[in-house]
Amino acid sequence: MDYLLMFLYAVAVLMVLLGGVTFAILAERKVIGAMQLRPGPNRHGPWGVFQTIADVLKLLLKEDVIPANADKKIFVLAPVLAFAPAFSVMAVLVYSSTVGGADINIGVIYFLGVSSITMLGVLMGGWSSNNKYALFGSIRGVAQMVSYELPLILSIIGVIIMVGSLNLTDIVNYQANMGMWFIVPQFLGFAVYMISSIAELNRSPFDLPEAESELVAGFFTEYSGFRFAMFMLAEYTYAIAIAGLATTLFLGGWLGPAFLPEIVWFMLKVVAVMFIWFWLTATLPRARVDQLMNFGWKVLIPVALLNIVLTSIYKVWMG
Amino acid sequence: MGLGAYYDNYILVLIFMLLGVALPVVSLTFGRFVRPKNPYAEKITTYESGIQPEGDAQVRYHVAYYIVALEFIIFDVETVFLIPWAVTLDQLGWVGLNLMLIFIAILALGLAYSWKKKVLEWN
Numbered sequence: 001m002d003y004l005l006m007f008l009y010a011v012a013v014l015m016v017l018l019g020g021v022t023f024a025i026l027a028e029r030k031v032i033g034a035m036q037l038r039p040g041p042n043r044h045g046p047w048g049v050f051q052t053i054a055d056v057l058k059l060l061l062k063e064d065v066i067p068a069n070a071d072k073k074i075f076v077l078a079p080v081l082a083f084a085p086a087f088s089v090m091a092v093l094v095y096s097s098t099v100g101g102a103d104i105n106i107g108v109i110y111f112l113g114v115s116s117i118t119m120l121g122v123l124m125g126g127w128s129s130n131n132k133y134a135l136f137g138s139i140r141g142v143a144q145m146v147s148y149e150l151p152l153i154l155s156i157i158g159v160i161i162m163v164g165s166l167n168l169t170d171i172v173n174y175q176a177n178m179g180m181w182f183i184v185p186q187f188l189g190f191a192v193y194m195i196s197s198i199a200e201l202n203r204s205p206f207d208l209p210e211a212e213s214e215l216v217a218g219f220f221t222e223y224s225g226f227r228f229a230m231f232m233l234a235e236y237t238y239a240i241a242i243a244g245l246a247t248t249l250f251l252g253g254w255l256g257p258a259f260l261p262e263i264v265w266f267m268l269k270v271v272a273v274m275f276i277w278f279w280l281t282a283t284l285p286r287a288r289v290d291q292l293m294n295f296g297w298k299v300l301i302p303v304a305l306l307n308i309v310l311t312s313i314y315k316v317w318m319g
Numbered sequence: 320m321g322l323g324a325y326y327d328n329y330i331l332v333l334i335f336m337l338l339g340v341a342l343p344v345v346s347l348t349f350g351r352f353v354r355p356k357n358p359y360a361e362k363i364t365t366y367e368s369g370i371q372p373e374g375d376a377q378v379r380y381h382v383a384y385y386i387v388a389l390e391f392i393i394f395d396v397e398t399v400f401l402i403p404w405a406v407t408l409d410q411l412g413w414v415g416l417n418l419m420l421i422f423i424a425i426l427a428l429g430l431a432y433s434w435k436k437k438v439l440e441w442n
Binding site: 009011014065069070087092101102104127130161164165166225226290294301315 | 329331332334335339344346350351353357365367375378380383390391395398405406408409439440
């Protein structure tokens with residue numbers, strides 16, 4: 001493969017991603033608005049479509065305030081460390097049988113390993129701010145993210161057992177041969193994956209790290225201007241990546257009836273997963289810290305382990 | 320797939336990583352030309368709901384967070400063992416399955432122990 005072509009592919013993914021993030025933020029506000037019987041953003045352009053673009057331009061023109069007590073080097077590094085891994089994981093996602101990123105054999109491990117670096121950005125941002133709200137937000141965030149990382153990985157192992165490969169293309173092809181998506185035989189895994197991904201993304205109802213009613217803005221309280229925008233961008237990039245992995249692992253990737261192109265099926269499934277998250281955001285109140293931790297350790301991890309045991313017995317039984 | 324194509328895939332991964340670092344760095348650097356810069360003592364104090372910040376925030380925090388970290392390490396290592404086993408379960412058959420069931424049972428016992436010891440409780 002030509003290196004220039006690879007670079008252009010990466011730039012193309014970045015551009016589609018930035019557009020996707022722009023409209024994901026708008027869609028979230030519109031969907032939650034509609035669920036709460038209010039219009040949502042509707043001033044900039046028809047149906048408010050330019051709202052996020054206006055927000056980004058505003059943030060670009062805002063002063064970049066760095067508190068005097070902050071640990072400046074780490075403070076500056078944190079948004080970069082939050083965004084870079086969230087984007088890097090997109091390298092292994094496969095969007096159709098012809099369009100896809102790096103075809104590496106350790107795709108799933110790469111995805112999970114690199115995506116957990118985002119946690120460092122949260123910790124560094126909160127600690128270096130030298131602000132009590134930011135400190136609470138970041139240690140809560142890291143405790144929550146490590147606790148829910150385990151059920152997230154354990155829920156995927158069921159799929160790996162069935163397929164016997166960590167390559168994302170193999171996983172989708174296996175679902176094509178099996179004639180059904182993994183959401184059916186791996187329903188337990190899918191349920192655990194969806195719940196723990198919400199906690200992993202710090203989304204409501206598990207948005208304790210940025211609980212605005214008690215911690216101002218959580219770990220990015222002290223961030224302003226474009227550095228704040230980078231944290232938001234990282235959050236939504238990671239959300240799209242996790243939704244893409246859910247699509248690949250449990251929803252059959254690009255598979256679907258032939259009247260739409262494969263890549264459109266992939267994107268529709270990503271949108272569907274994100275819509276479920278928005279729906280939960282609008283529906284559920286925020287959990288308490290102890291409820292969150294108990295649920296992760298006492299419900300999700302045992303359920304995910306049970307799923308592994310059942311799947312492995314089935315696999316060996318069937319040969 | 321030749322060896323060249325094999326490494327090319329990792330070069331694509333590398334390009335994604337570099338681009339991921341480049342976007343925030345470049346946009347923040349260029350943003351410097353369009354954004355105002357007017358820091359003064361009051362503006363750059365730490366935000367603490369509008370009152371004078373009291374003391375430092377880089378302090379020792381609750382021990383419960385360290386315990387979560389310890390528990391995490393144990394179970395994270397477990398998942399590291401599980402992934403290669405899951406990939407090769409086809410060839411391992413019943414023996415491999417039984418060995419891993421014993422392993423999972425020991426870990427489940429450990430989880431039950433820390434549950435009983437109220438390590439997982441948050442107060």
